[in-house]
Amino acid sequence: QVQLVESGGGLVQAGSSLRLSCAASGRTFSSGFMSWFRQAPGKEREFVTAINWSAGRTYYADSVKGRFTTSRDNAKNTVYLQMDSLKPEDTAVYYCAATWREYVSTTNPGAYDYWGQGTQVTVSS
Numbered sequence: 001q002v003q004l005v006e007s008g009g010g011l012v013q014a015g016s017s018l019r020l021s022c023a024a025s026g027r028t029f030s031s032g033f034m035s036w037f038r039q040a041p042g043k044e045r046e047f048v049t050a051i052n053w054s055a056g057r058t059y060y061a062d063s064v065k066g067r068f069t070t071s072r073d074n075a076k077n078t079v080y081l082q083m084d085s086l087k088p089e090d091t092a093v094y095y096c097a098a099t100w101r102e103y104v105s106t107t108n109p110g111a112y113d114y115w116g117q118g119t120q121v122t123v124s125s
Contacts, residue, residue, distance in 0.1 A: 002026040002114045004096050009119030014088055016123070020081040022096030022116055029053045032100040034072065034079040037109060038092035038121075045095070047107035051079060059106050064090075086123045093118040 008020040022034065035050035049070040050059045058070055069082040079096065097112035104111035 002098070004098060004114055004116035006094065006096050006116040006119040009094060009121045011122045011124065012086060014086060014123055014125050016086050017082070017084045018086065018121060020083070020094055020096075020119060020121075022079045022081075024077045024079075024098060024114075027100075028077055029098060029100060030074075031102055032098065033102075033104065033106055033112075034096060034098045035106055035112065036070065036079075036081050036094055036096055038090075038094045039118075040092040043092075045109050047109075048094070049081065050106040052102075054102075061107075083121070086121075088123050088125045091121060091123050093120050 003025045004022055006022050031054050033050045033052055036048040037045050038048050039045040047061050048064055051070045051072050067085045072079045095118045096116045098114045099112045
């Protein structure tokens with residue numbers, strides 16, 4: 001049974017930084033993607049960033065480019081999301097998601113096999 005556990009959310013002021021972690025257990029990922037999505041109240045879940053386990057390729061939504069950075073630690077089966085220069089519009093529940101498949105549409109929530117429970121990020125103005 002694969003489990004993804006997020007941590008690191010919280011309440012911060014605009015301009016601050018947070019680092020989220022997503023630890024995977026039950027399976028060692030050597031291929032596919034680990035991604036972050038977010039969902040604000042009343043809005044659809046949206047893609048934030050993805051990282052490829054094998055090659056380390058990264059993909060970002062335009063709204064977070066230059067402010068967010070994703071990285072992975074293969075030995076720990078963990079992915080990180082460093083969020084800098086946070087804005088109030090970044091407020092959402094952040095979810096990590098994983099798939100072992102290599103050829104997927106990384107921005108499509110339906111492409112992922114496993115999801116974490118989510119962690120709340122609130123950015124005050």
